[in-house]
Amino acid sequence: MRGVLCDDCDKWRRIPATLADQIDEKNCKWTCKDNNDKDFADCSIPQEKSNAEINEELEISDGSCEDDARGAFLKSNPNQSTASQQSS
Numbered sequence: 001m002r003g004v005l006c007d008d009c010d011k012w013r014r015i016p017a018t019l020a021d022q023i024d025e026k027n028c029k030w031t032c033k034d035n036n037d038k039d040f041a042d043c044s045i046p047q048e049k050s051n052a053e054i055n056e057e058l059e060i061s062d063g064s065c066e067d068d069a070r071g072a073f074l075k076s077n078p079n080q081s082t083a084s085q086q087s088s
């Protein structure tokens, strides 16, 4: 797993490393709504862990034993403007 910072709310979300690599490569925006983990796929959802905890985890989890290959969920078009749902 890797960490990625939401461009909207500046929260850290944990995402699969493969996905993080793609974001790095494209240098594209990433927001909570792009999260495949629906439990954390909205800016209104609190960050899973504190920044300190995440830093710690990212430092030691590089090359971890957790080999949960869910496959790469490639997004063909990250440029859709999301003007749907949500206004409370």
Ligand SMILES: [Zn+2]
Binding pocket: 006, 007, 008, 009, 010, 011, 031, 032, 033, 042, 043, 044
């Ligand atoms: Zn967010």
